[in-house]
Amino acid sequence: MTNKLKYFIGNWKMFGDFNDFKIIKRINEFSYKSRNSINQKKIIFCVPATLINHYKKKNKKKYIYLGAQNCHDQSDYGPYTGYISPAMLKKAGAEYVILGHSENRLTGESNKLIKKKIISSLNKKLNVIFCIGETMKEKKRKKTFSVIKKQIQDTLKKNFNINKIIIAYEPVWSIGSNKIPKIDELKNIILYIKKEVKKIFKSKENPKVLYGGSVNDKNIRLFSPIIEIDGFLIGNASRSSKKFIDIVKNYYK
């Protein structure tokens, strides 16, 4: 068992209504009850923007944190029908926001746009969960490292507060597919990401890098030997309190 802080972040995507607070409630209780046995964990739930404020008000004794899944690149008001600004998310009660998720990149989000979103979110004192990762086609062409490097270099700038940014390595081909990377390959990629990010920030301290993509209660043990992984971004399995809690429990077993 490791003593390093590990993140377990749920990404609900387009799931959830007011009644599903029961999932958050159960996980919050688990987080509280295991606070001594597993004290080096941080649980965050990135829920749809429609639920943040409602959950925030109900989640009074908080042992888990709330986040959003995307935002506009303008930090405050703007004439952008249908969009939500970082300021609005912050006011609703979000402390984190996922940016650069491949499902958003697929709709045309560029590194340039994601960079703007990071700047606006940091300005509004949101913590950023910044997603990067290669497609299957890029992997097959052995482009994983160059793709990741470009995503990092085009987006992260040395004046950003890296302490407010968590990087999530999510190979596009692993999301929702039940496929996970080979463990030794994954370890090398995580180390590479840390090295590239440290170069930008000229820091000795390691940035936080998570893995995401088809993480579940069965395969989580496979990741435990890679101590360099600072946690997990969990989609599908975060919609069930039992599955999510089992992921955390099994990780520390």
Ligand code: PGA
């Ligand atoms: P998944 O999603 O766990 O369902 O693969 C992960 C994500 O998209 O963040």
